[in-house]
Amino acid sequence: MTGVIKIPYINLSQQHDAIKDKLMTAVEKVIGHGQFVLGPEVEEFESRFALFCGTKYAVGVGNGTDALIMALKAAGIGPGDEVISVANTFISTISSIALVGAKPVLVDVRDDYNIDPDLIEKAITKRTKAILPVHLTGRPADMDPIMGIAKKHGLKVIEDCAQAVGAEYKGKKVGTFGDIGVFSLHPLKTLNACGDGGVAVTNDKEIQEMLATYRDNGMKNRGEYVVWSSNSRLDTIQAAMLLVKLDHFEKWTEKRIANAKFYQKAFSHLNVVRFPVEHPYEKSVYHTFVIQADRRDALSSFLAEKGIGTKIHYPIPVHLQPAARQLGYKKGDLPRTEQQSQNILSLPVYPELNQENLGYIVQSIEEFYKGRGGS
Amino acid sequence: MRVGYSYLKQQFANIDPYLSDIKKLILSEDLTLGKPVGEFEEGFSKLTGIPYAIGVSSGTDALILSLKILGIGPGDEVITTPNTFIATVGAIAMTGARPVFVDNNAEHTIDVTKIEKAITKRTKAIMPVHLSGTPADMPAIMKIAKRHSLRVVEDAAQAILASIDGKHVGSWGDAAGFSLHPLKNLNVWGDGGLIVTRSKELYKKLRLFRNHGLVNRDEVEFFGHNCRLDSLHAVIGNRLIKEAHFITNKRIEYANQFDEAFKKIPEFITLPPRRRNFKRVYHTYVIHAKRRDALLKRLLENGIDAKVHYPIPLHLQKAAKYLGYKKGDFPVCEAHCRNIITLPVHQYLTQEQMDYMIDCVYNFYKS
Numbered sequence: 042m043t044g045v046i047k048i049p050y051i052n053l054s055q056q057h058d059a060i061k062d063k064l065m066t067a068v069e070k071v072i073g074h075g076q077f078v079l080g081p082e083v084e085e086f087e088s089r090f091a092l093f094c095g096t097k098y099a100v101g102v103g104n105g106t107d108a109l110i111m112a113l114k115a116a117g118i119g120p121g122d123e124v125i126s127v128a129n130t131f132i133s134t135i136s137s138i139a140l141v142g143a144k145p146v147l148v149d150v151r152d153d154y155n156i157d158p159d160l161i162e163k164a165i166t167k168r169t170k171a172i173l174p175v176h177l178t179g180r181p182a183d184m185d186p187i188m189g190i191a192k193k194h195g196l197k198v199i200e201d202c203a204q205a206v207g208a209e210y211k212g213k214k215v216g217t218f219g220d221i222g223v224f225s226l227h228p229l230k231t232l233n234a235c236g237d238g239g240v241a242v243t244n245d246k247e248i249q250e251m252l253a254t255y256r257d258n259g260m261k262n263r264g265e266y267v268v269w270s271s272n273s274r275l276d277t278i279q280a281a282m283l284l285v286k287l288d289h290f291e292k293w294t295e296k297r298i299a300n301a302k303f304y305q306k307a308f309s310h311l312n313v314v315r316f317p318v319e320h321p322y323e324k325s326v327y328h329t330f331v332i333q334a335d336r337r338d339a340l341s342s343f344l345a346e347k348g349i350g351t352k353i354h355y356p357i358p359v360h361l362q363p364a365a366r367q368l369g370y371k372k373g374d375l376p377r378t379e380q381q382s383q384n385i386l387s388l389p390v391y392p393e394l395n396q397e398n399l400g401y402i403v404q405s406i407e408e409f410y411k412g413r414g415g416s
Numbered sequence: 417m418r419v420g421y422s423y424l425k426q427q428f429a430n431i432d433p434y435l436s437d438i439k440k441l442i443l444s445e446d447l448t449l450g451k452p453v454g455e456f457e458e459g460f461s462k463l464t465g466i467p468y469a470i471g472v473s474s475g476t477d478a479l480i481l482s483l484k485i486l487g488i489g490p491g492d493e494v495i496t497t498p499n500t501f502i503a504t505v506g507a508i509a510m511t512g513a514r515p516v517f518v519d520n521n522a523e524h525t526i527d528v529t530k531i532e533k534a535i536t537k538r539t540k541a542i543m544p545v546h547l548s549g550t551p552a553d554m555p556a557i558m559k560i561a562k563r564h565s566l567r568v569v570e571d572a573a574q575a576i577l578a579s580i581d582g583k584h585v586g587s588w589g590d591a592a593g594f595s596l597h598p599l600k601n602l603n604v605w606g607d608g609g610l611i612v613t614r615s616k617e618l619y620k621k622l623r624l625f626r627n628h629g630l631v632n633r634d635e636v637e638f639f640g641h642n643c644r645l646d647s648l649h650a651v652i653g654n655r656l657i658k659e660a661h662f663i664t665n666k667r668i669e670y671a672n673q674f675d676e677a678f679k680k681i682p683e684f685i686t687l688p689p690r691r692r693n694f695k696r697v698y699h700t701y702v703i704h705a706k707r708r709d710a711l712l713k714r715l716l717e718n719g720i721d722a723k724v725h726y727p728i729p730l731h732l733q734k735a736a737k738y739l740g741y742k743k744g745d746f747p748v749c750e751a752h753c754r755n756i757i758t759l760p761v762h763q764y765l766t767q768e769q770m771d772y773m774i775d776c777v778y779n780f781y782k783s
Binding site: 057078237365 | 422424425428431434435438439441442443444445447448473474476477480490502503505506507508509510512597598605606607628629630634635636637638639640641642643644646647648649728730733734735736
């Protein structure tokens with residue numbers, strides 16, 4: 042029996058309903074000037090986003106995947122090169138490496154779901170050009186050792202911050218450690234457009250110029266083309282709506298963190314539910330709140346019956362996807378990633394959840410393990 | 417009098433229905449490849465009579481995905497023309513294939529008599545461009561393609577509703593790309609594009625290809641791109657598509673008025689040949705003018721947004737340097753670049769504006 046969903050996994054309409062007038066005013070402003078392609082709102086968003094991250098430059102692009110592809114190209118990565126990343130991530134981290142013609146090399150993760158820096162050096166070959174750490178769930182990867190390894194071996198670092206706008210590692214925002222930081226602004230992300238969007242940040246003027254040219258058909262100006270390229274521009278209407286959301290963003294992030302803390306406290310007595318330890322030097326922004334749970338699938342069904350939406354990020358690790366056949370991995374190659382994919386479960390953590398919602402979710406999970414939904 | 421090139425302002429005259437659609441969308445959570453995109457794809461397919469349409473994020477992406485899905489990549493050659501928008505050639509280069517140029521004819525489309533000379537062992541496809549909304553000679557191109565077993569991807573970015581003998585552009589080749597960029601005949605309010613194809617197999621693959629290769633939320637069949645037509649723009653497209661015939665007819669009407677007027681001064685203005693069985697949709701109205709630069713300057717001074725599409729042919733662009741072309745390689749195209757001029761021809765022009773433009777051109781040559 043499936044009950045009526047009382048707490049959906051995601052509730053965008055609630056977010057948008059609260060700010061709908063402001064969003065529509067922003068849309069109307071764009072229509073007022075009619076500059077739909079790379080209009081002033083894109084530039085304004087870029088400068089505010091760069092300021093927020095603490096980088097010199099931000100370049101708005103069509104989506105997070107394109108941001109990764111263009112970042113890899115700007116870093117000079119192409120056919121014959123290898124890029125080290127993880128299998129426990131959204132597909133586009135890895136497909137972007139493959140789509141620039143490079144070979145993704147996958148290493149295992151730690152208990153915090155992020156790349157295990159201790160495994161990186163063993164994966165480095167003569168062809169390795171870059172490391173692509175993912176700040177999964179909004180938790181920063183362990184950047185100090187990663188940057189140390191990159192420096193020692195002369196590798197580029199491109200950070201996949203798709204889920205981690207505003208996350209910090211030792212007081213510094215993610216995206217600012219490597220050569221380029223790449224963000225997604227997809228509707229399901231913490232800073233979300235009402236459609237596709239992405240942005241890349243960097244302190245390197247040359248990279249900024251390359252990204253700006255790549256996103257715009259390789260155009261320097263209307264008649265002059267310096268490089269062949271596709272076209273992937275952050276939409277002006279989306280940028281206008283993102284500017285509205287930026288005003289609320291820090292408050293929303295604080296609420297996500299508070300929701301996560303509530304879960305962490307509640308589950309600290311429940312040893313069947315585990316979650317990453319939060320280090321004092323990191324600020325996680327909880328795009329997802331991912332637990333590792335005994336009898337995960339049964340728990341997920343039980344919660345669904347209780348009207349609580351959950352998801353799995355991600356049930357099939359990238360190296361075991363049909364798309365990755367060409368890479369030659371097999372089951373057992375990344376044991377921790379594979380084990381986690383069996384136990385992980387994402388609970389609702391969005392800012393609009395109230396205390397009652399959170400209490401109900403915790404209570405339902407406790408109820409499951411007390412036996413009523415168990416066995 | 418001022419005659420603008422862009423017509424977006426007029427499109428906003430009755431904005432409320434659009435705004436209410438956008439508001440509804442924002443509150444719907446249906447923000448990625450949802451109902452509005454499906455509805456637009458269906459509408460486009462109905463409009464053109466081409467069975468399958470796939471909404472993508474831009475006309476450029478439409479071409480890149482079409483070429484890639486047909487297996488075109490590094491080591492291959494694709495034949496096209498140097499007088500086109502950068503995206504045509506950019507798309508070929510982005511697949512890793514080598515663009516091979518063939519000169520164009522007096523209609524500004526690929527010169528079909530020169531294609532076969534450009535075919536090598538590596539040639540995999542022809543990418544004709546229906547520039548300015550004028551169809552390339554598709555019957556001839558398809559014959560050549562068949563003879564040499566080449567794929568054909570039509571760049572129909574500027575040519576919605578153009579046709580040859582009633583057969584729509586985009587329905588001739590294996591696949592075709594359309595653009596919905598704000599300045600196109602059928603536009604959205606940002607970037608957008610469409611791929612059309614008659615092949616169900618290609619259609620199925622392209623639907624995955626534009627969305628990460630995702631078969632469902634958790635399973636990835638092959639490494640794909642992310643280039644989805646934005647739902648917000650599909651919402652706009654769903655309203656504007658109802659006007660597609662009106663837009664096209666109005667542009668044709670104005671272009672015919674220009675043609676009639678300029679036929680009277682053949683010593684100054686040369687019109688491209690107008691084949692009778694071709695339906696041109698005039699995304700741009702491009703003619704050949706004596707003393708082009710002086711005319712352009714005069715028109716701009718008189719408040720008319722005249723333009724040049726395009727002043728520097730692609731084989732002479734910095735991006736094309738590695739291809740090894742030089743000045744003189746494509747004499748027709750290069751000569752055109754020196755004397756072509758584009759006049760506004762959009763559907764919202766008034767008769768007064770039309771008369772004014774014609775007068776300005778007449779007066780320029782009288783003085």
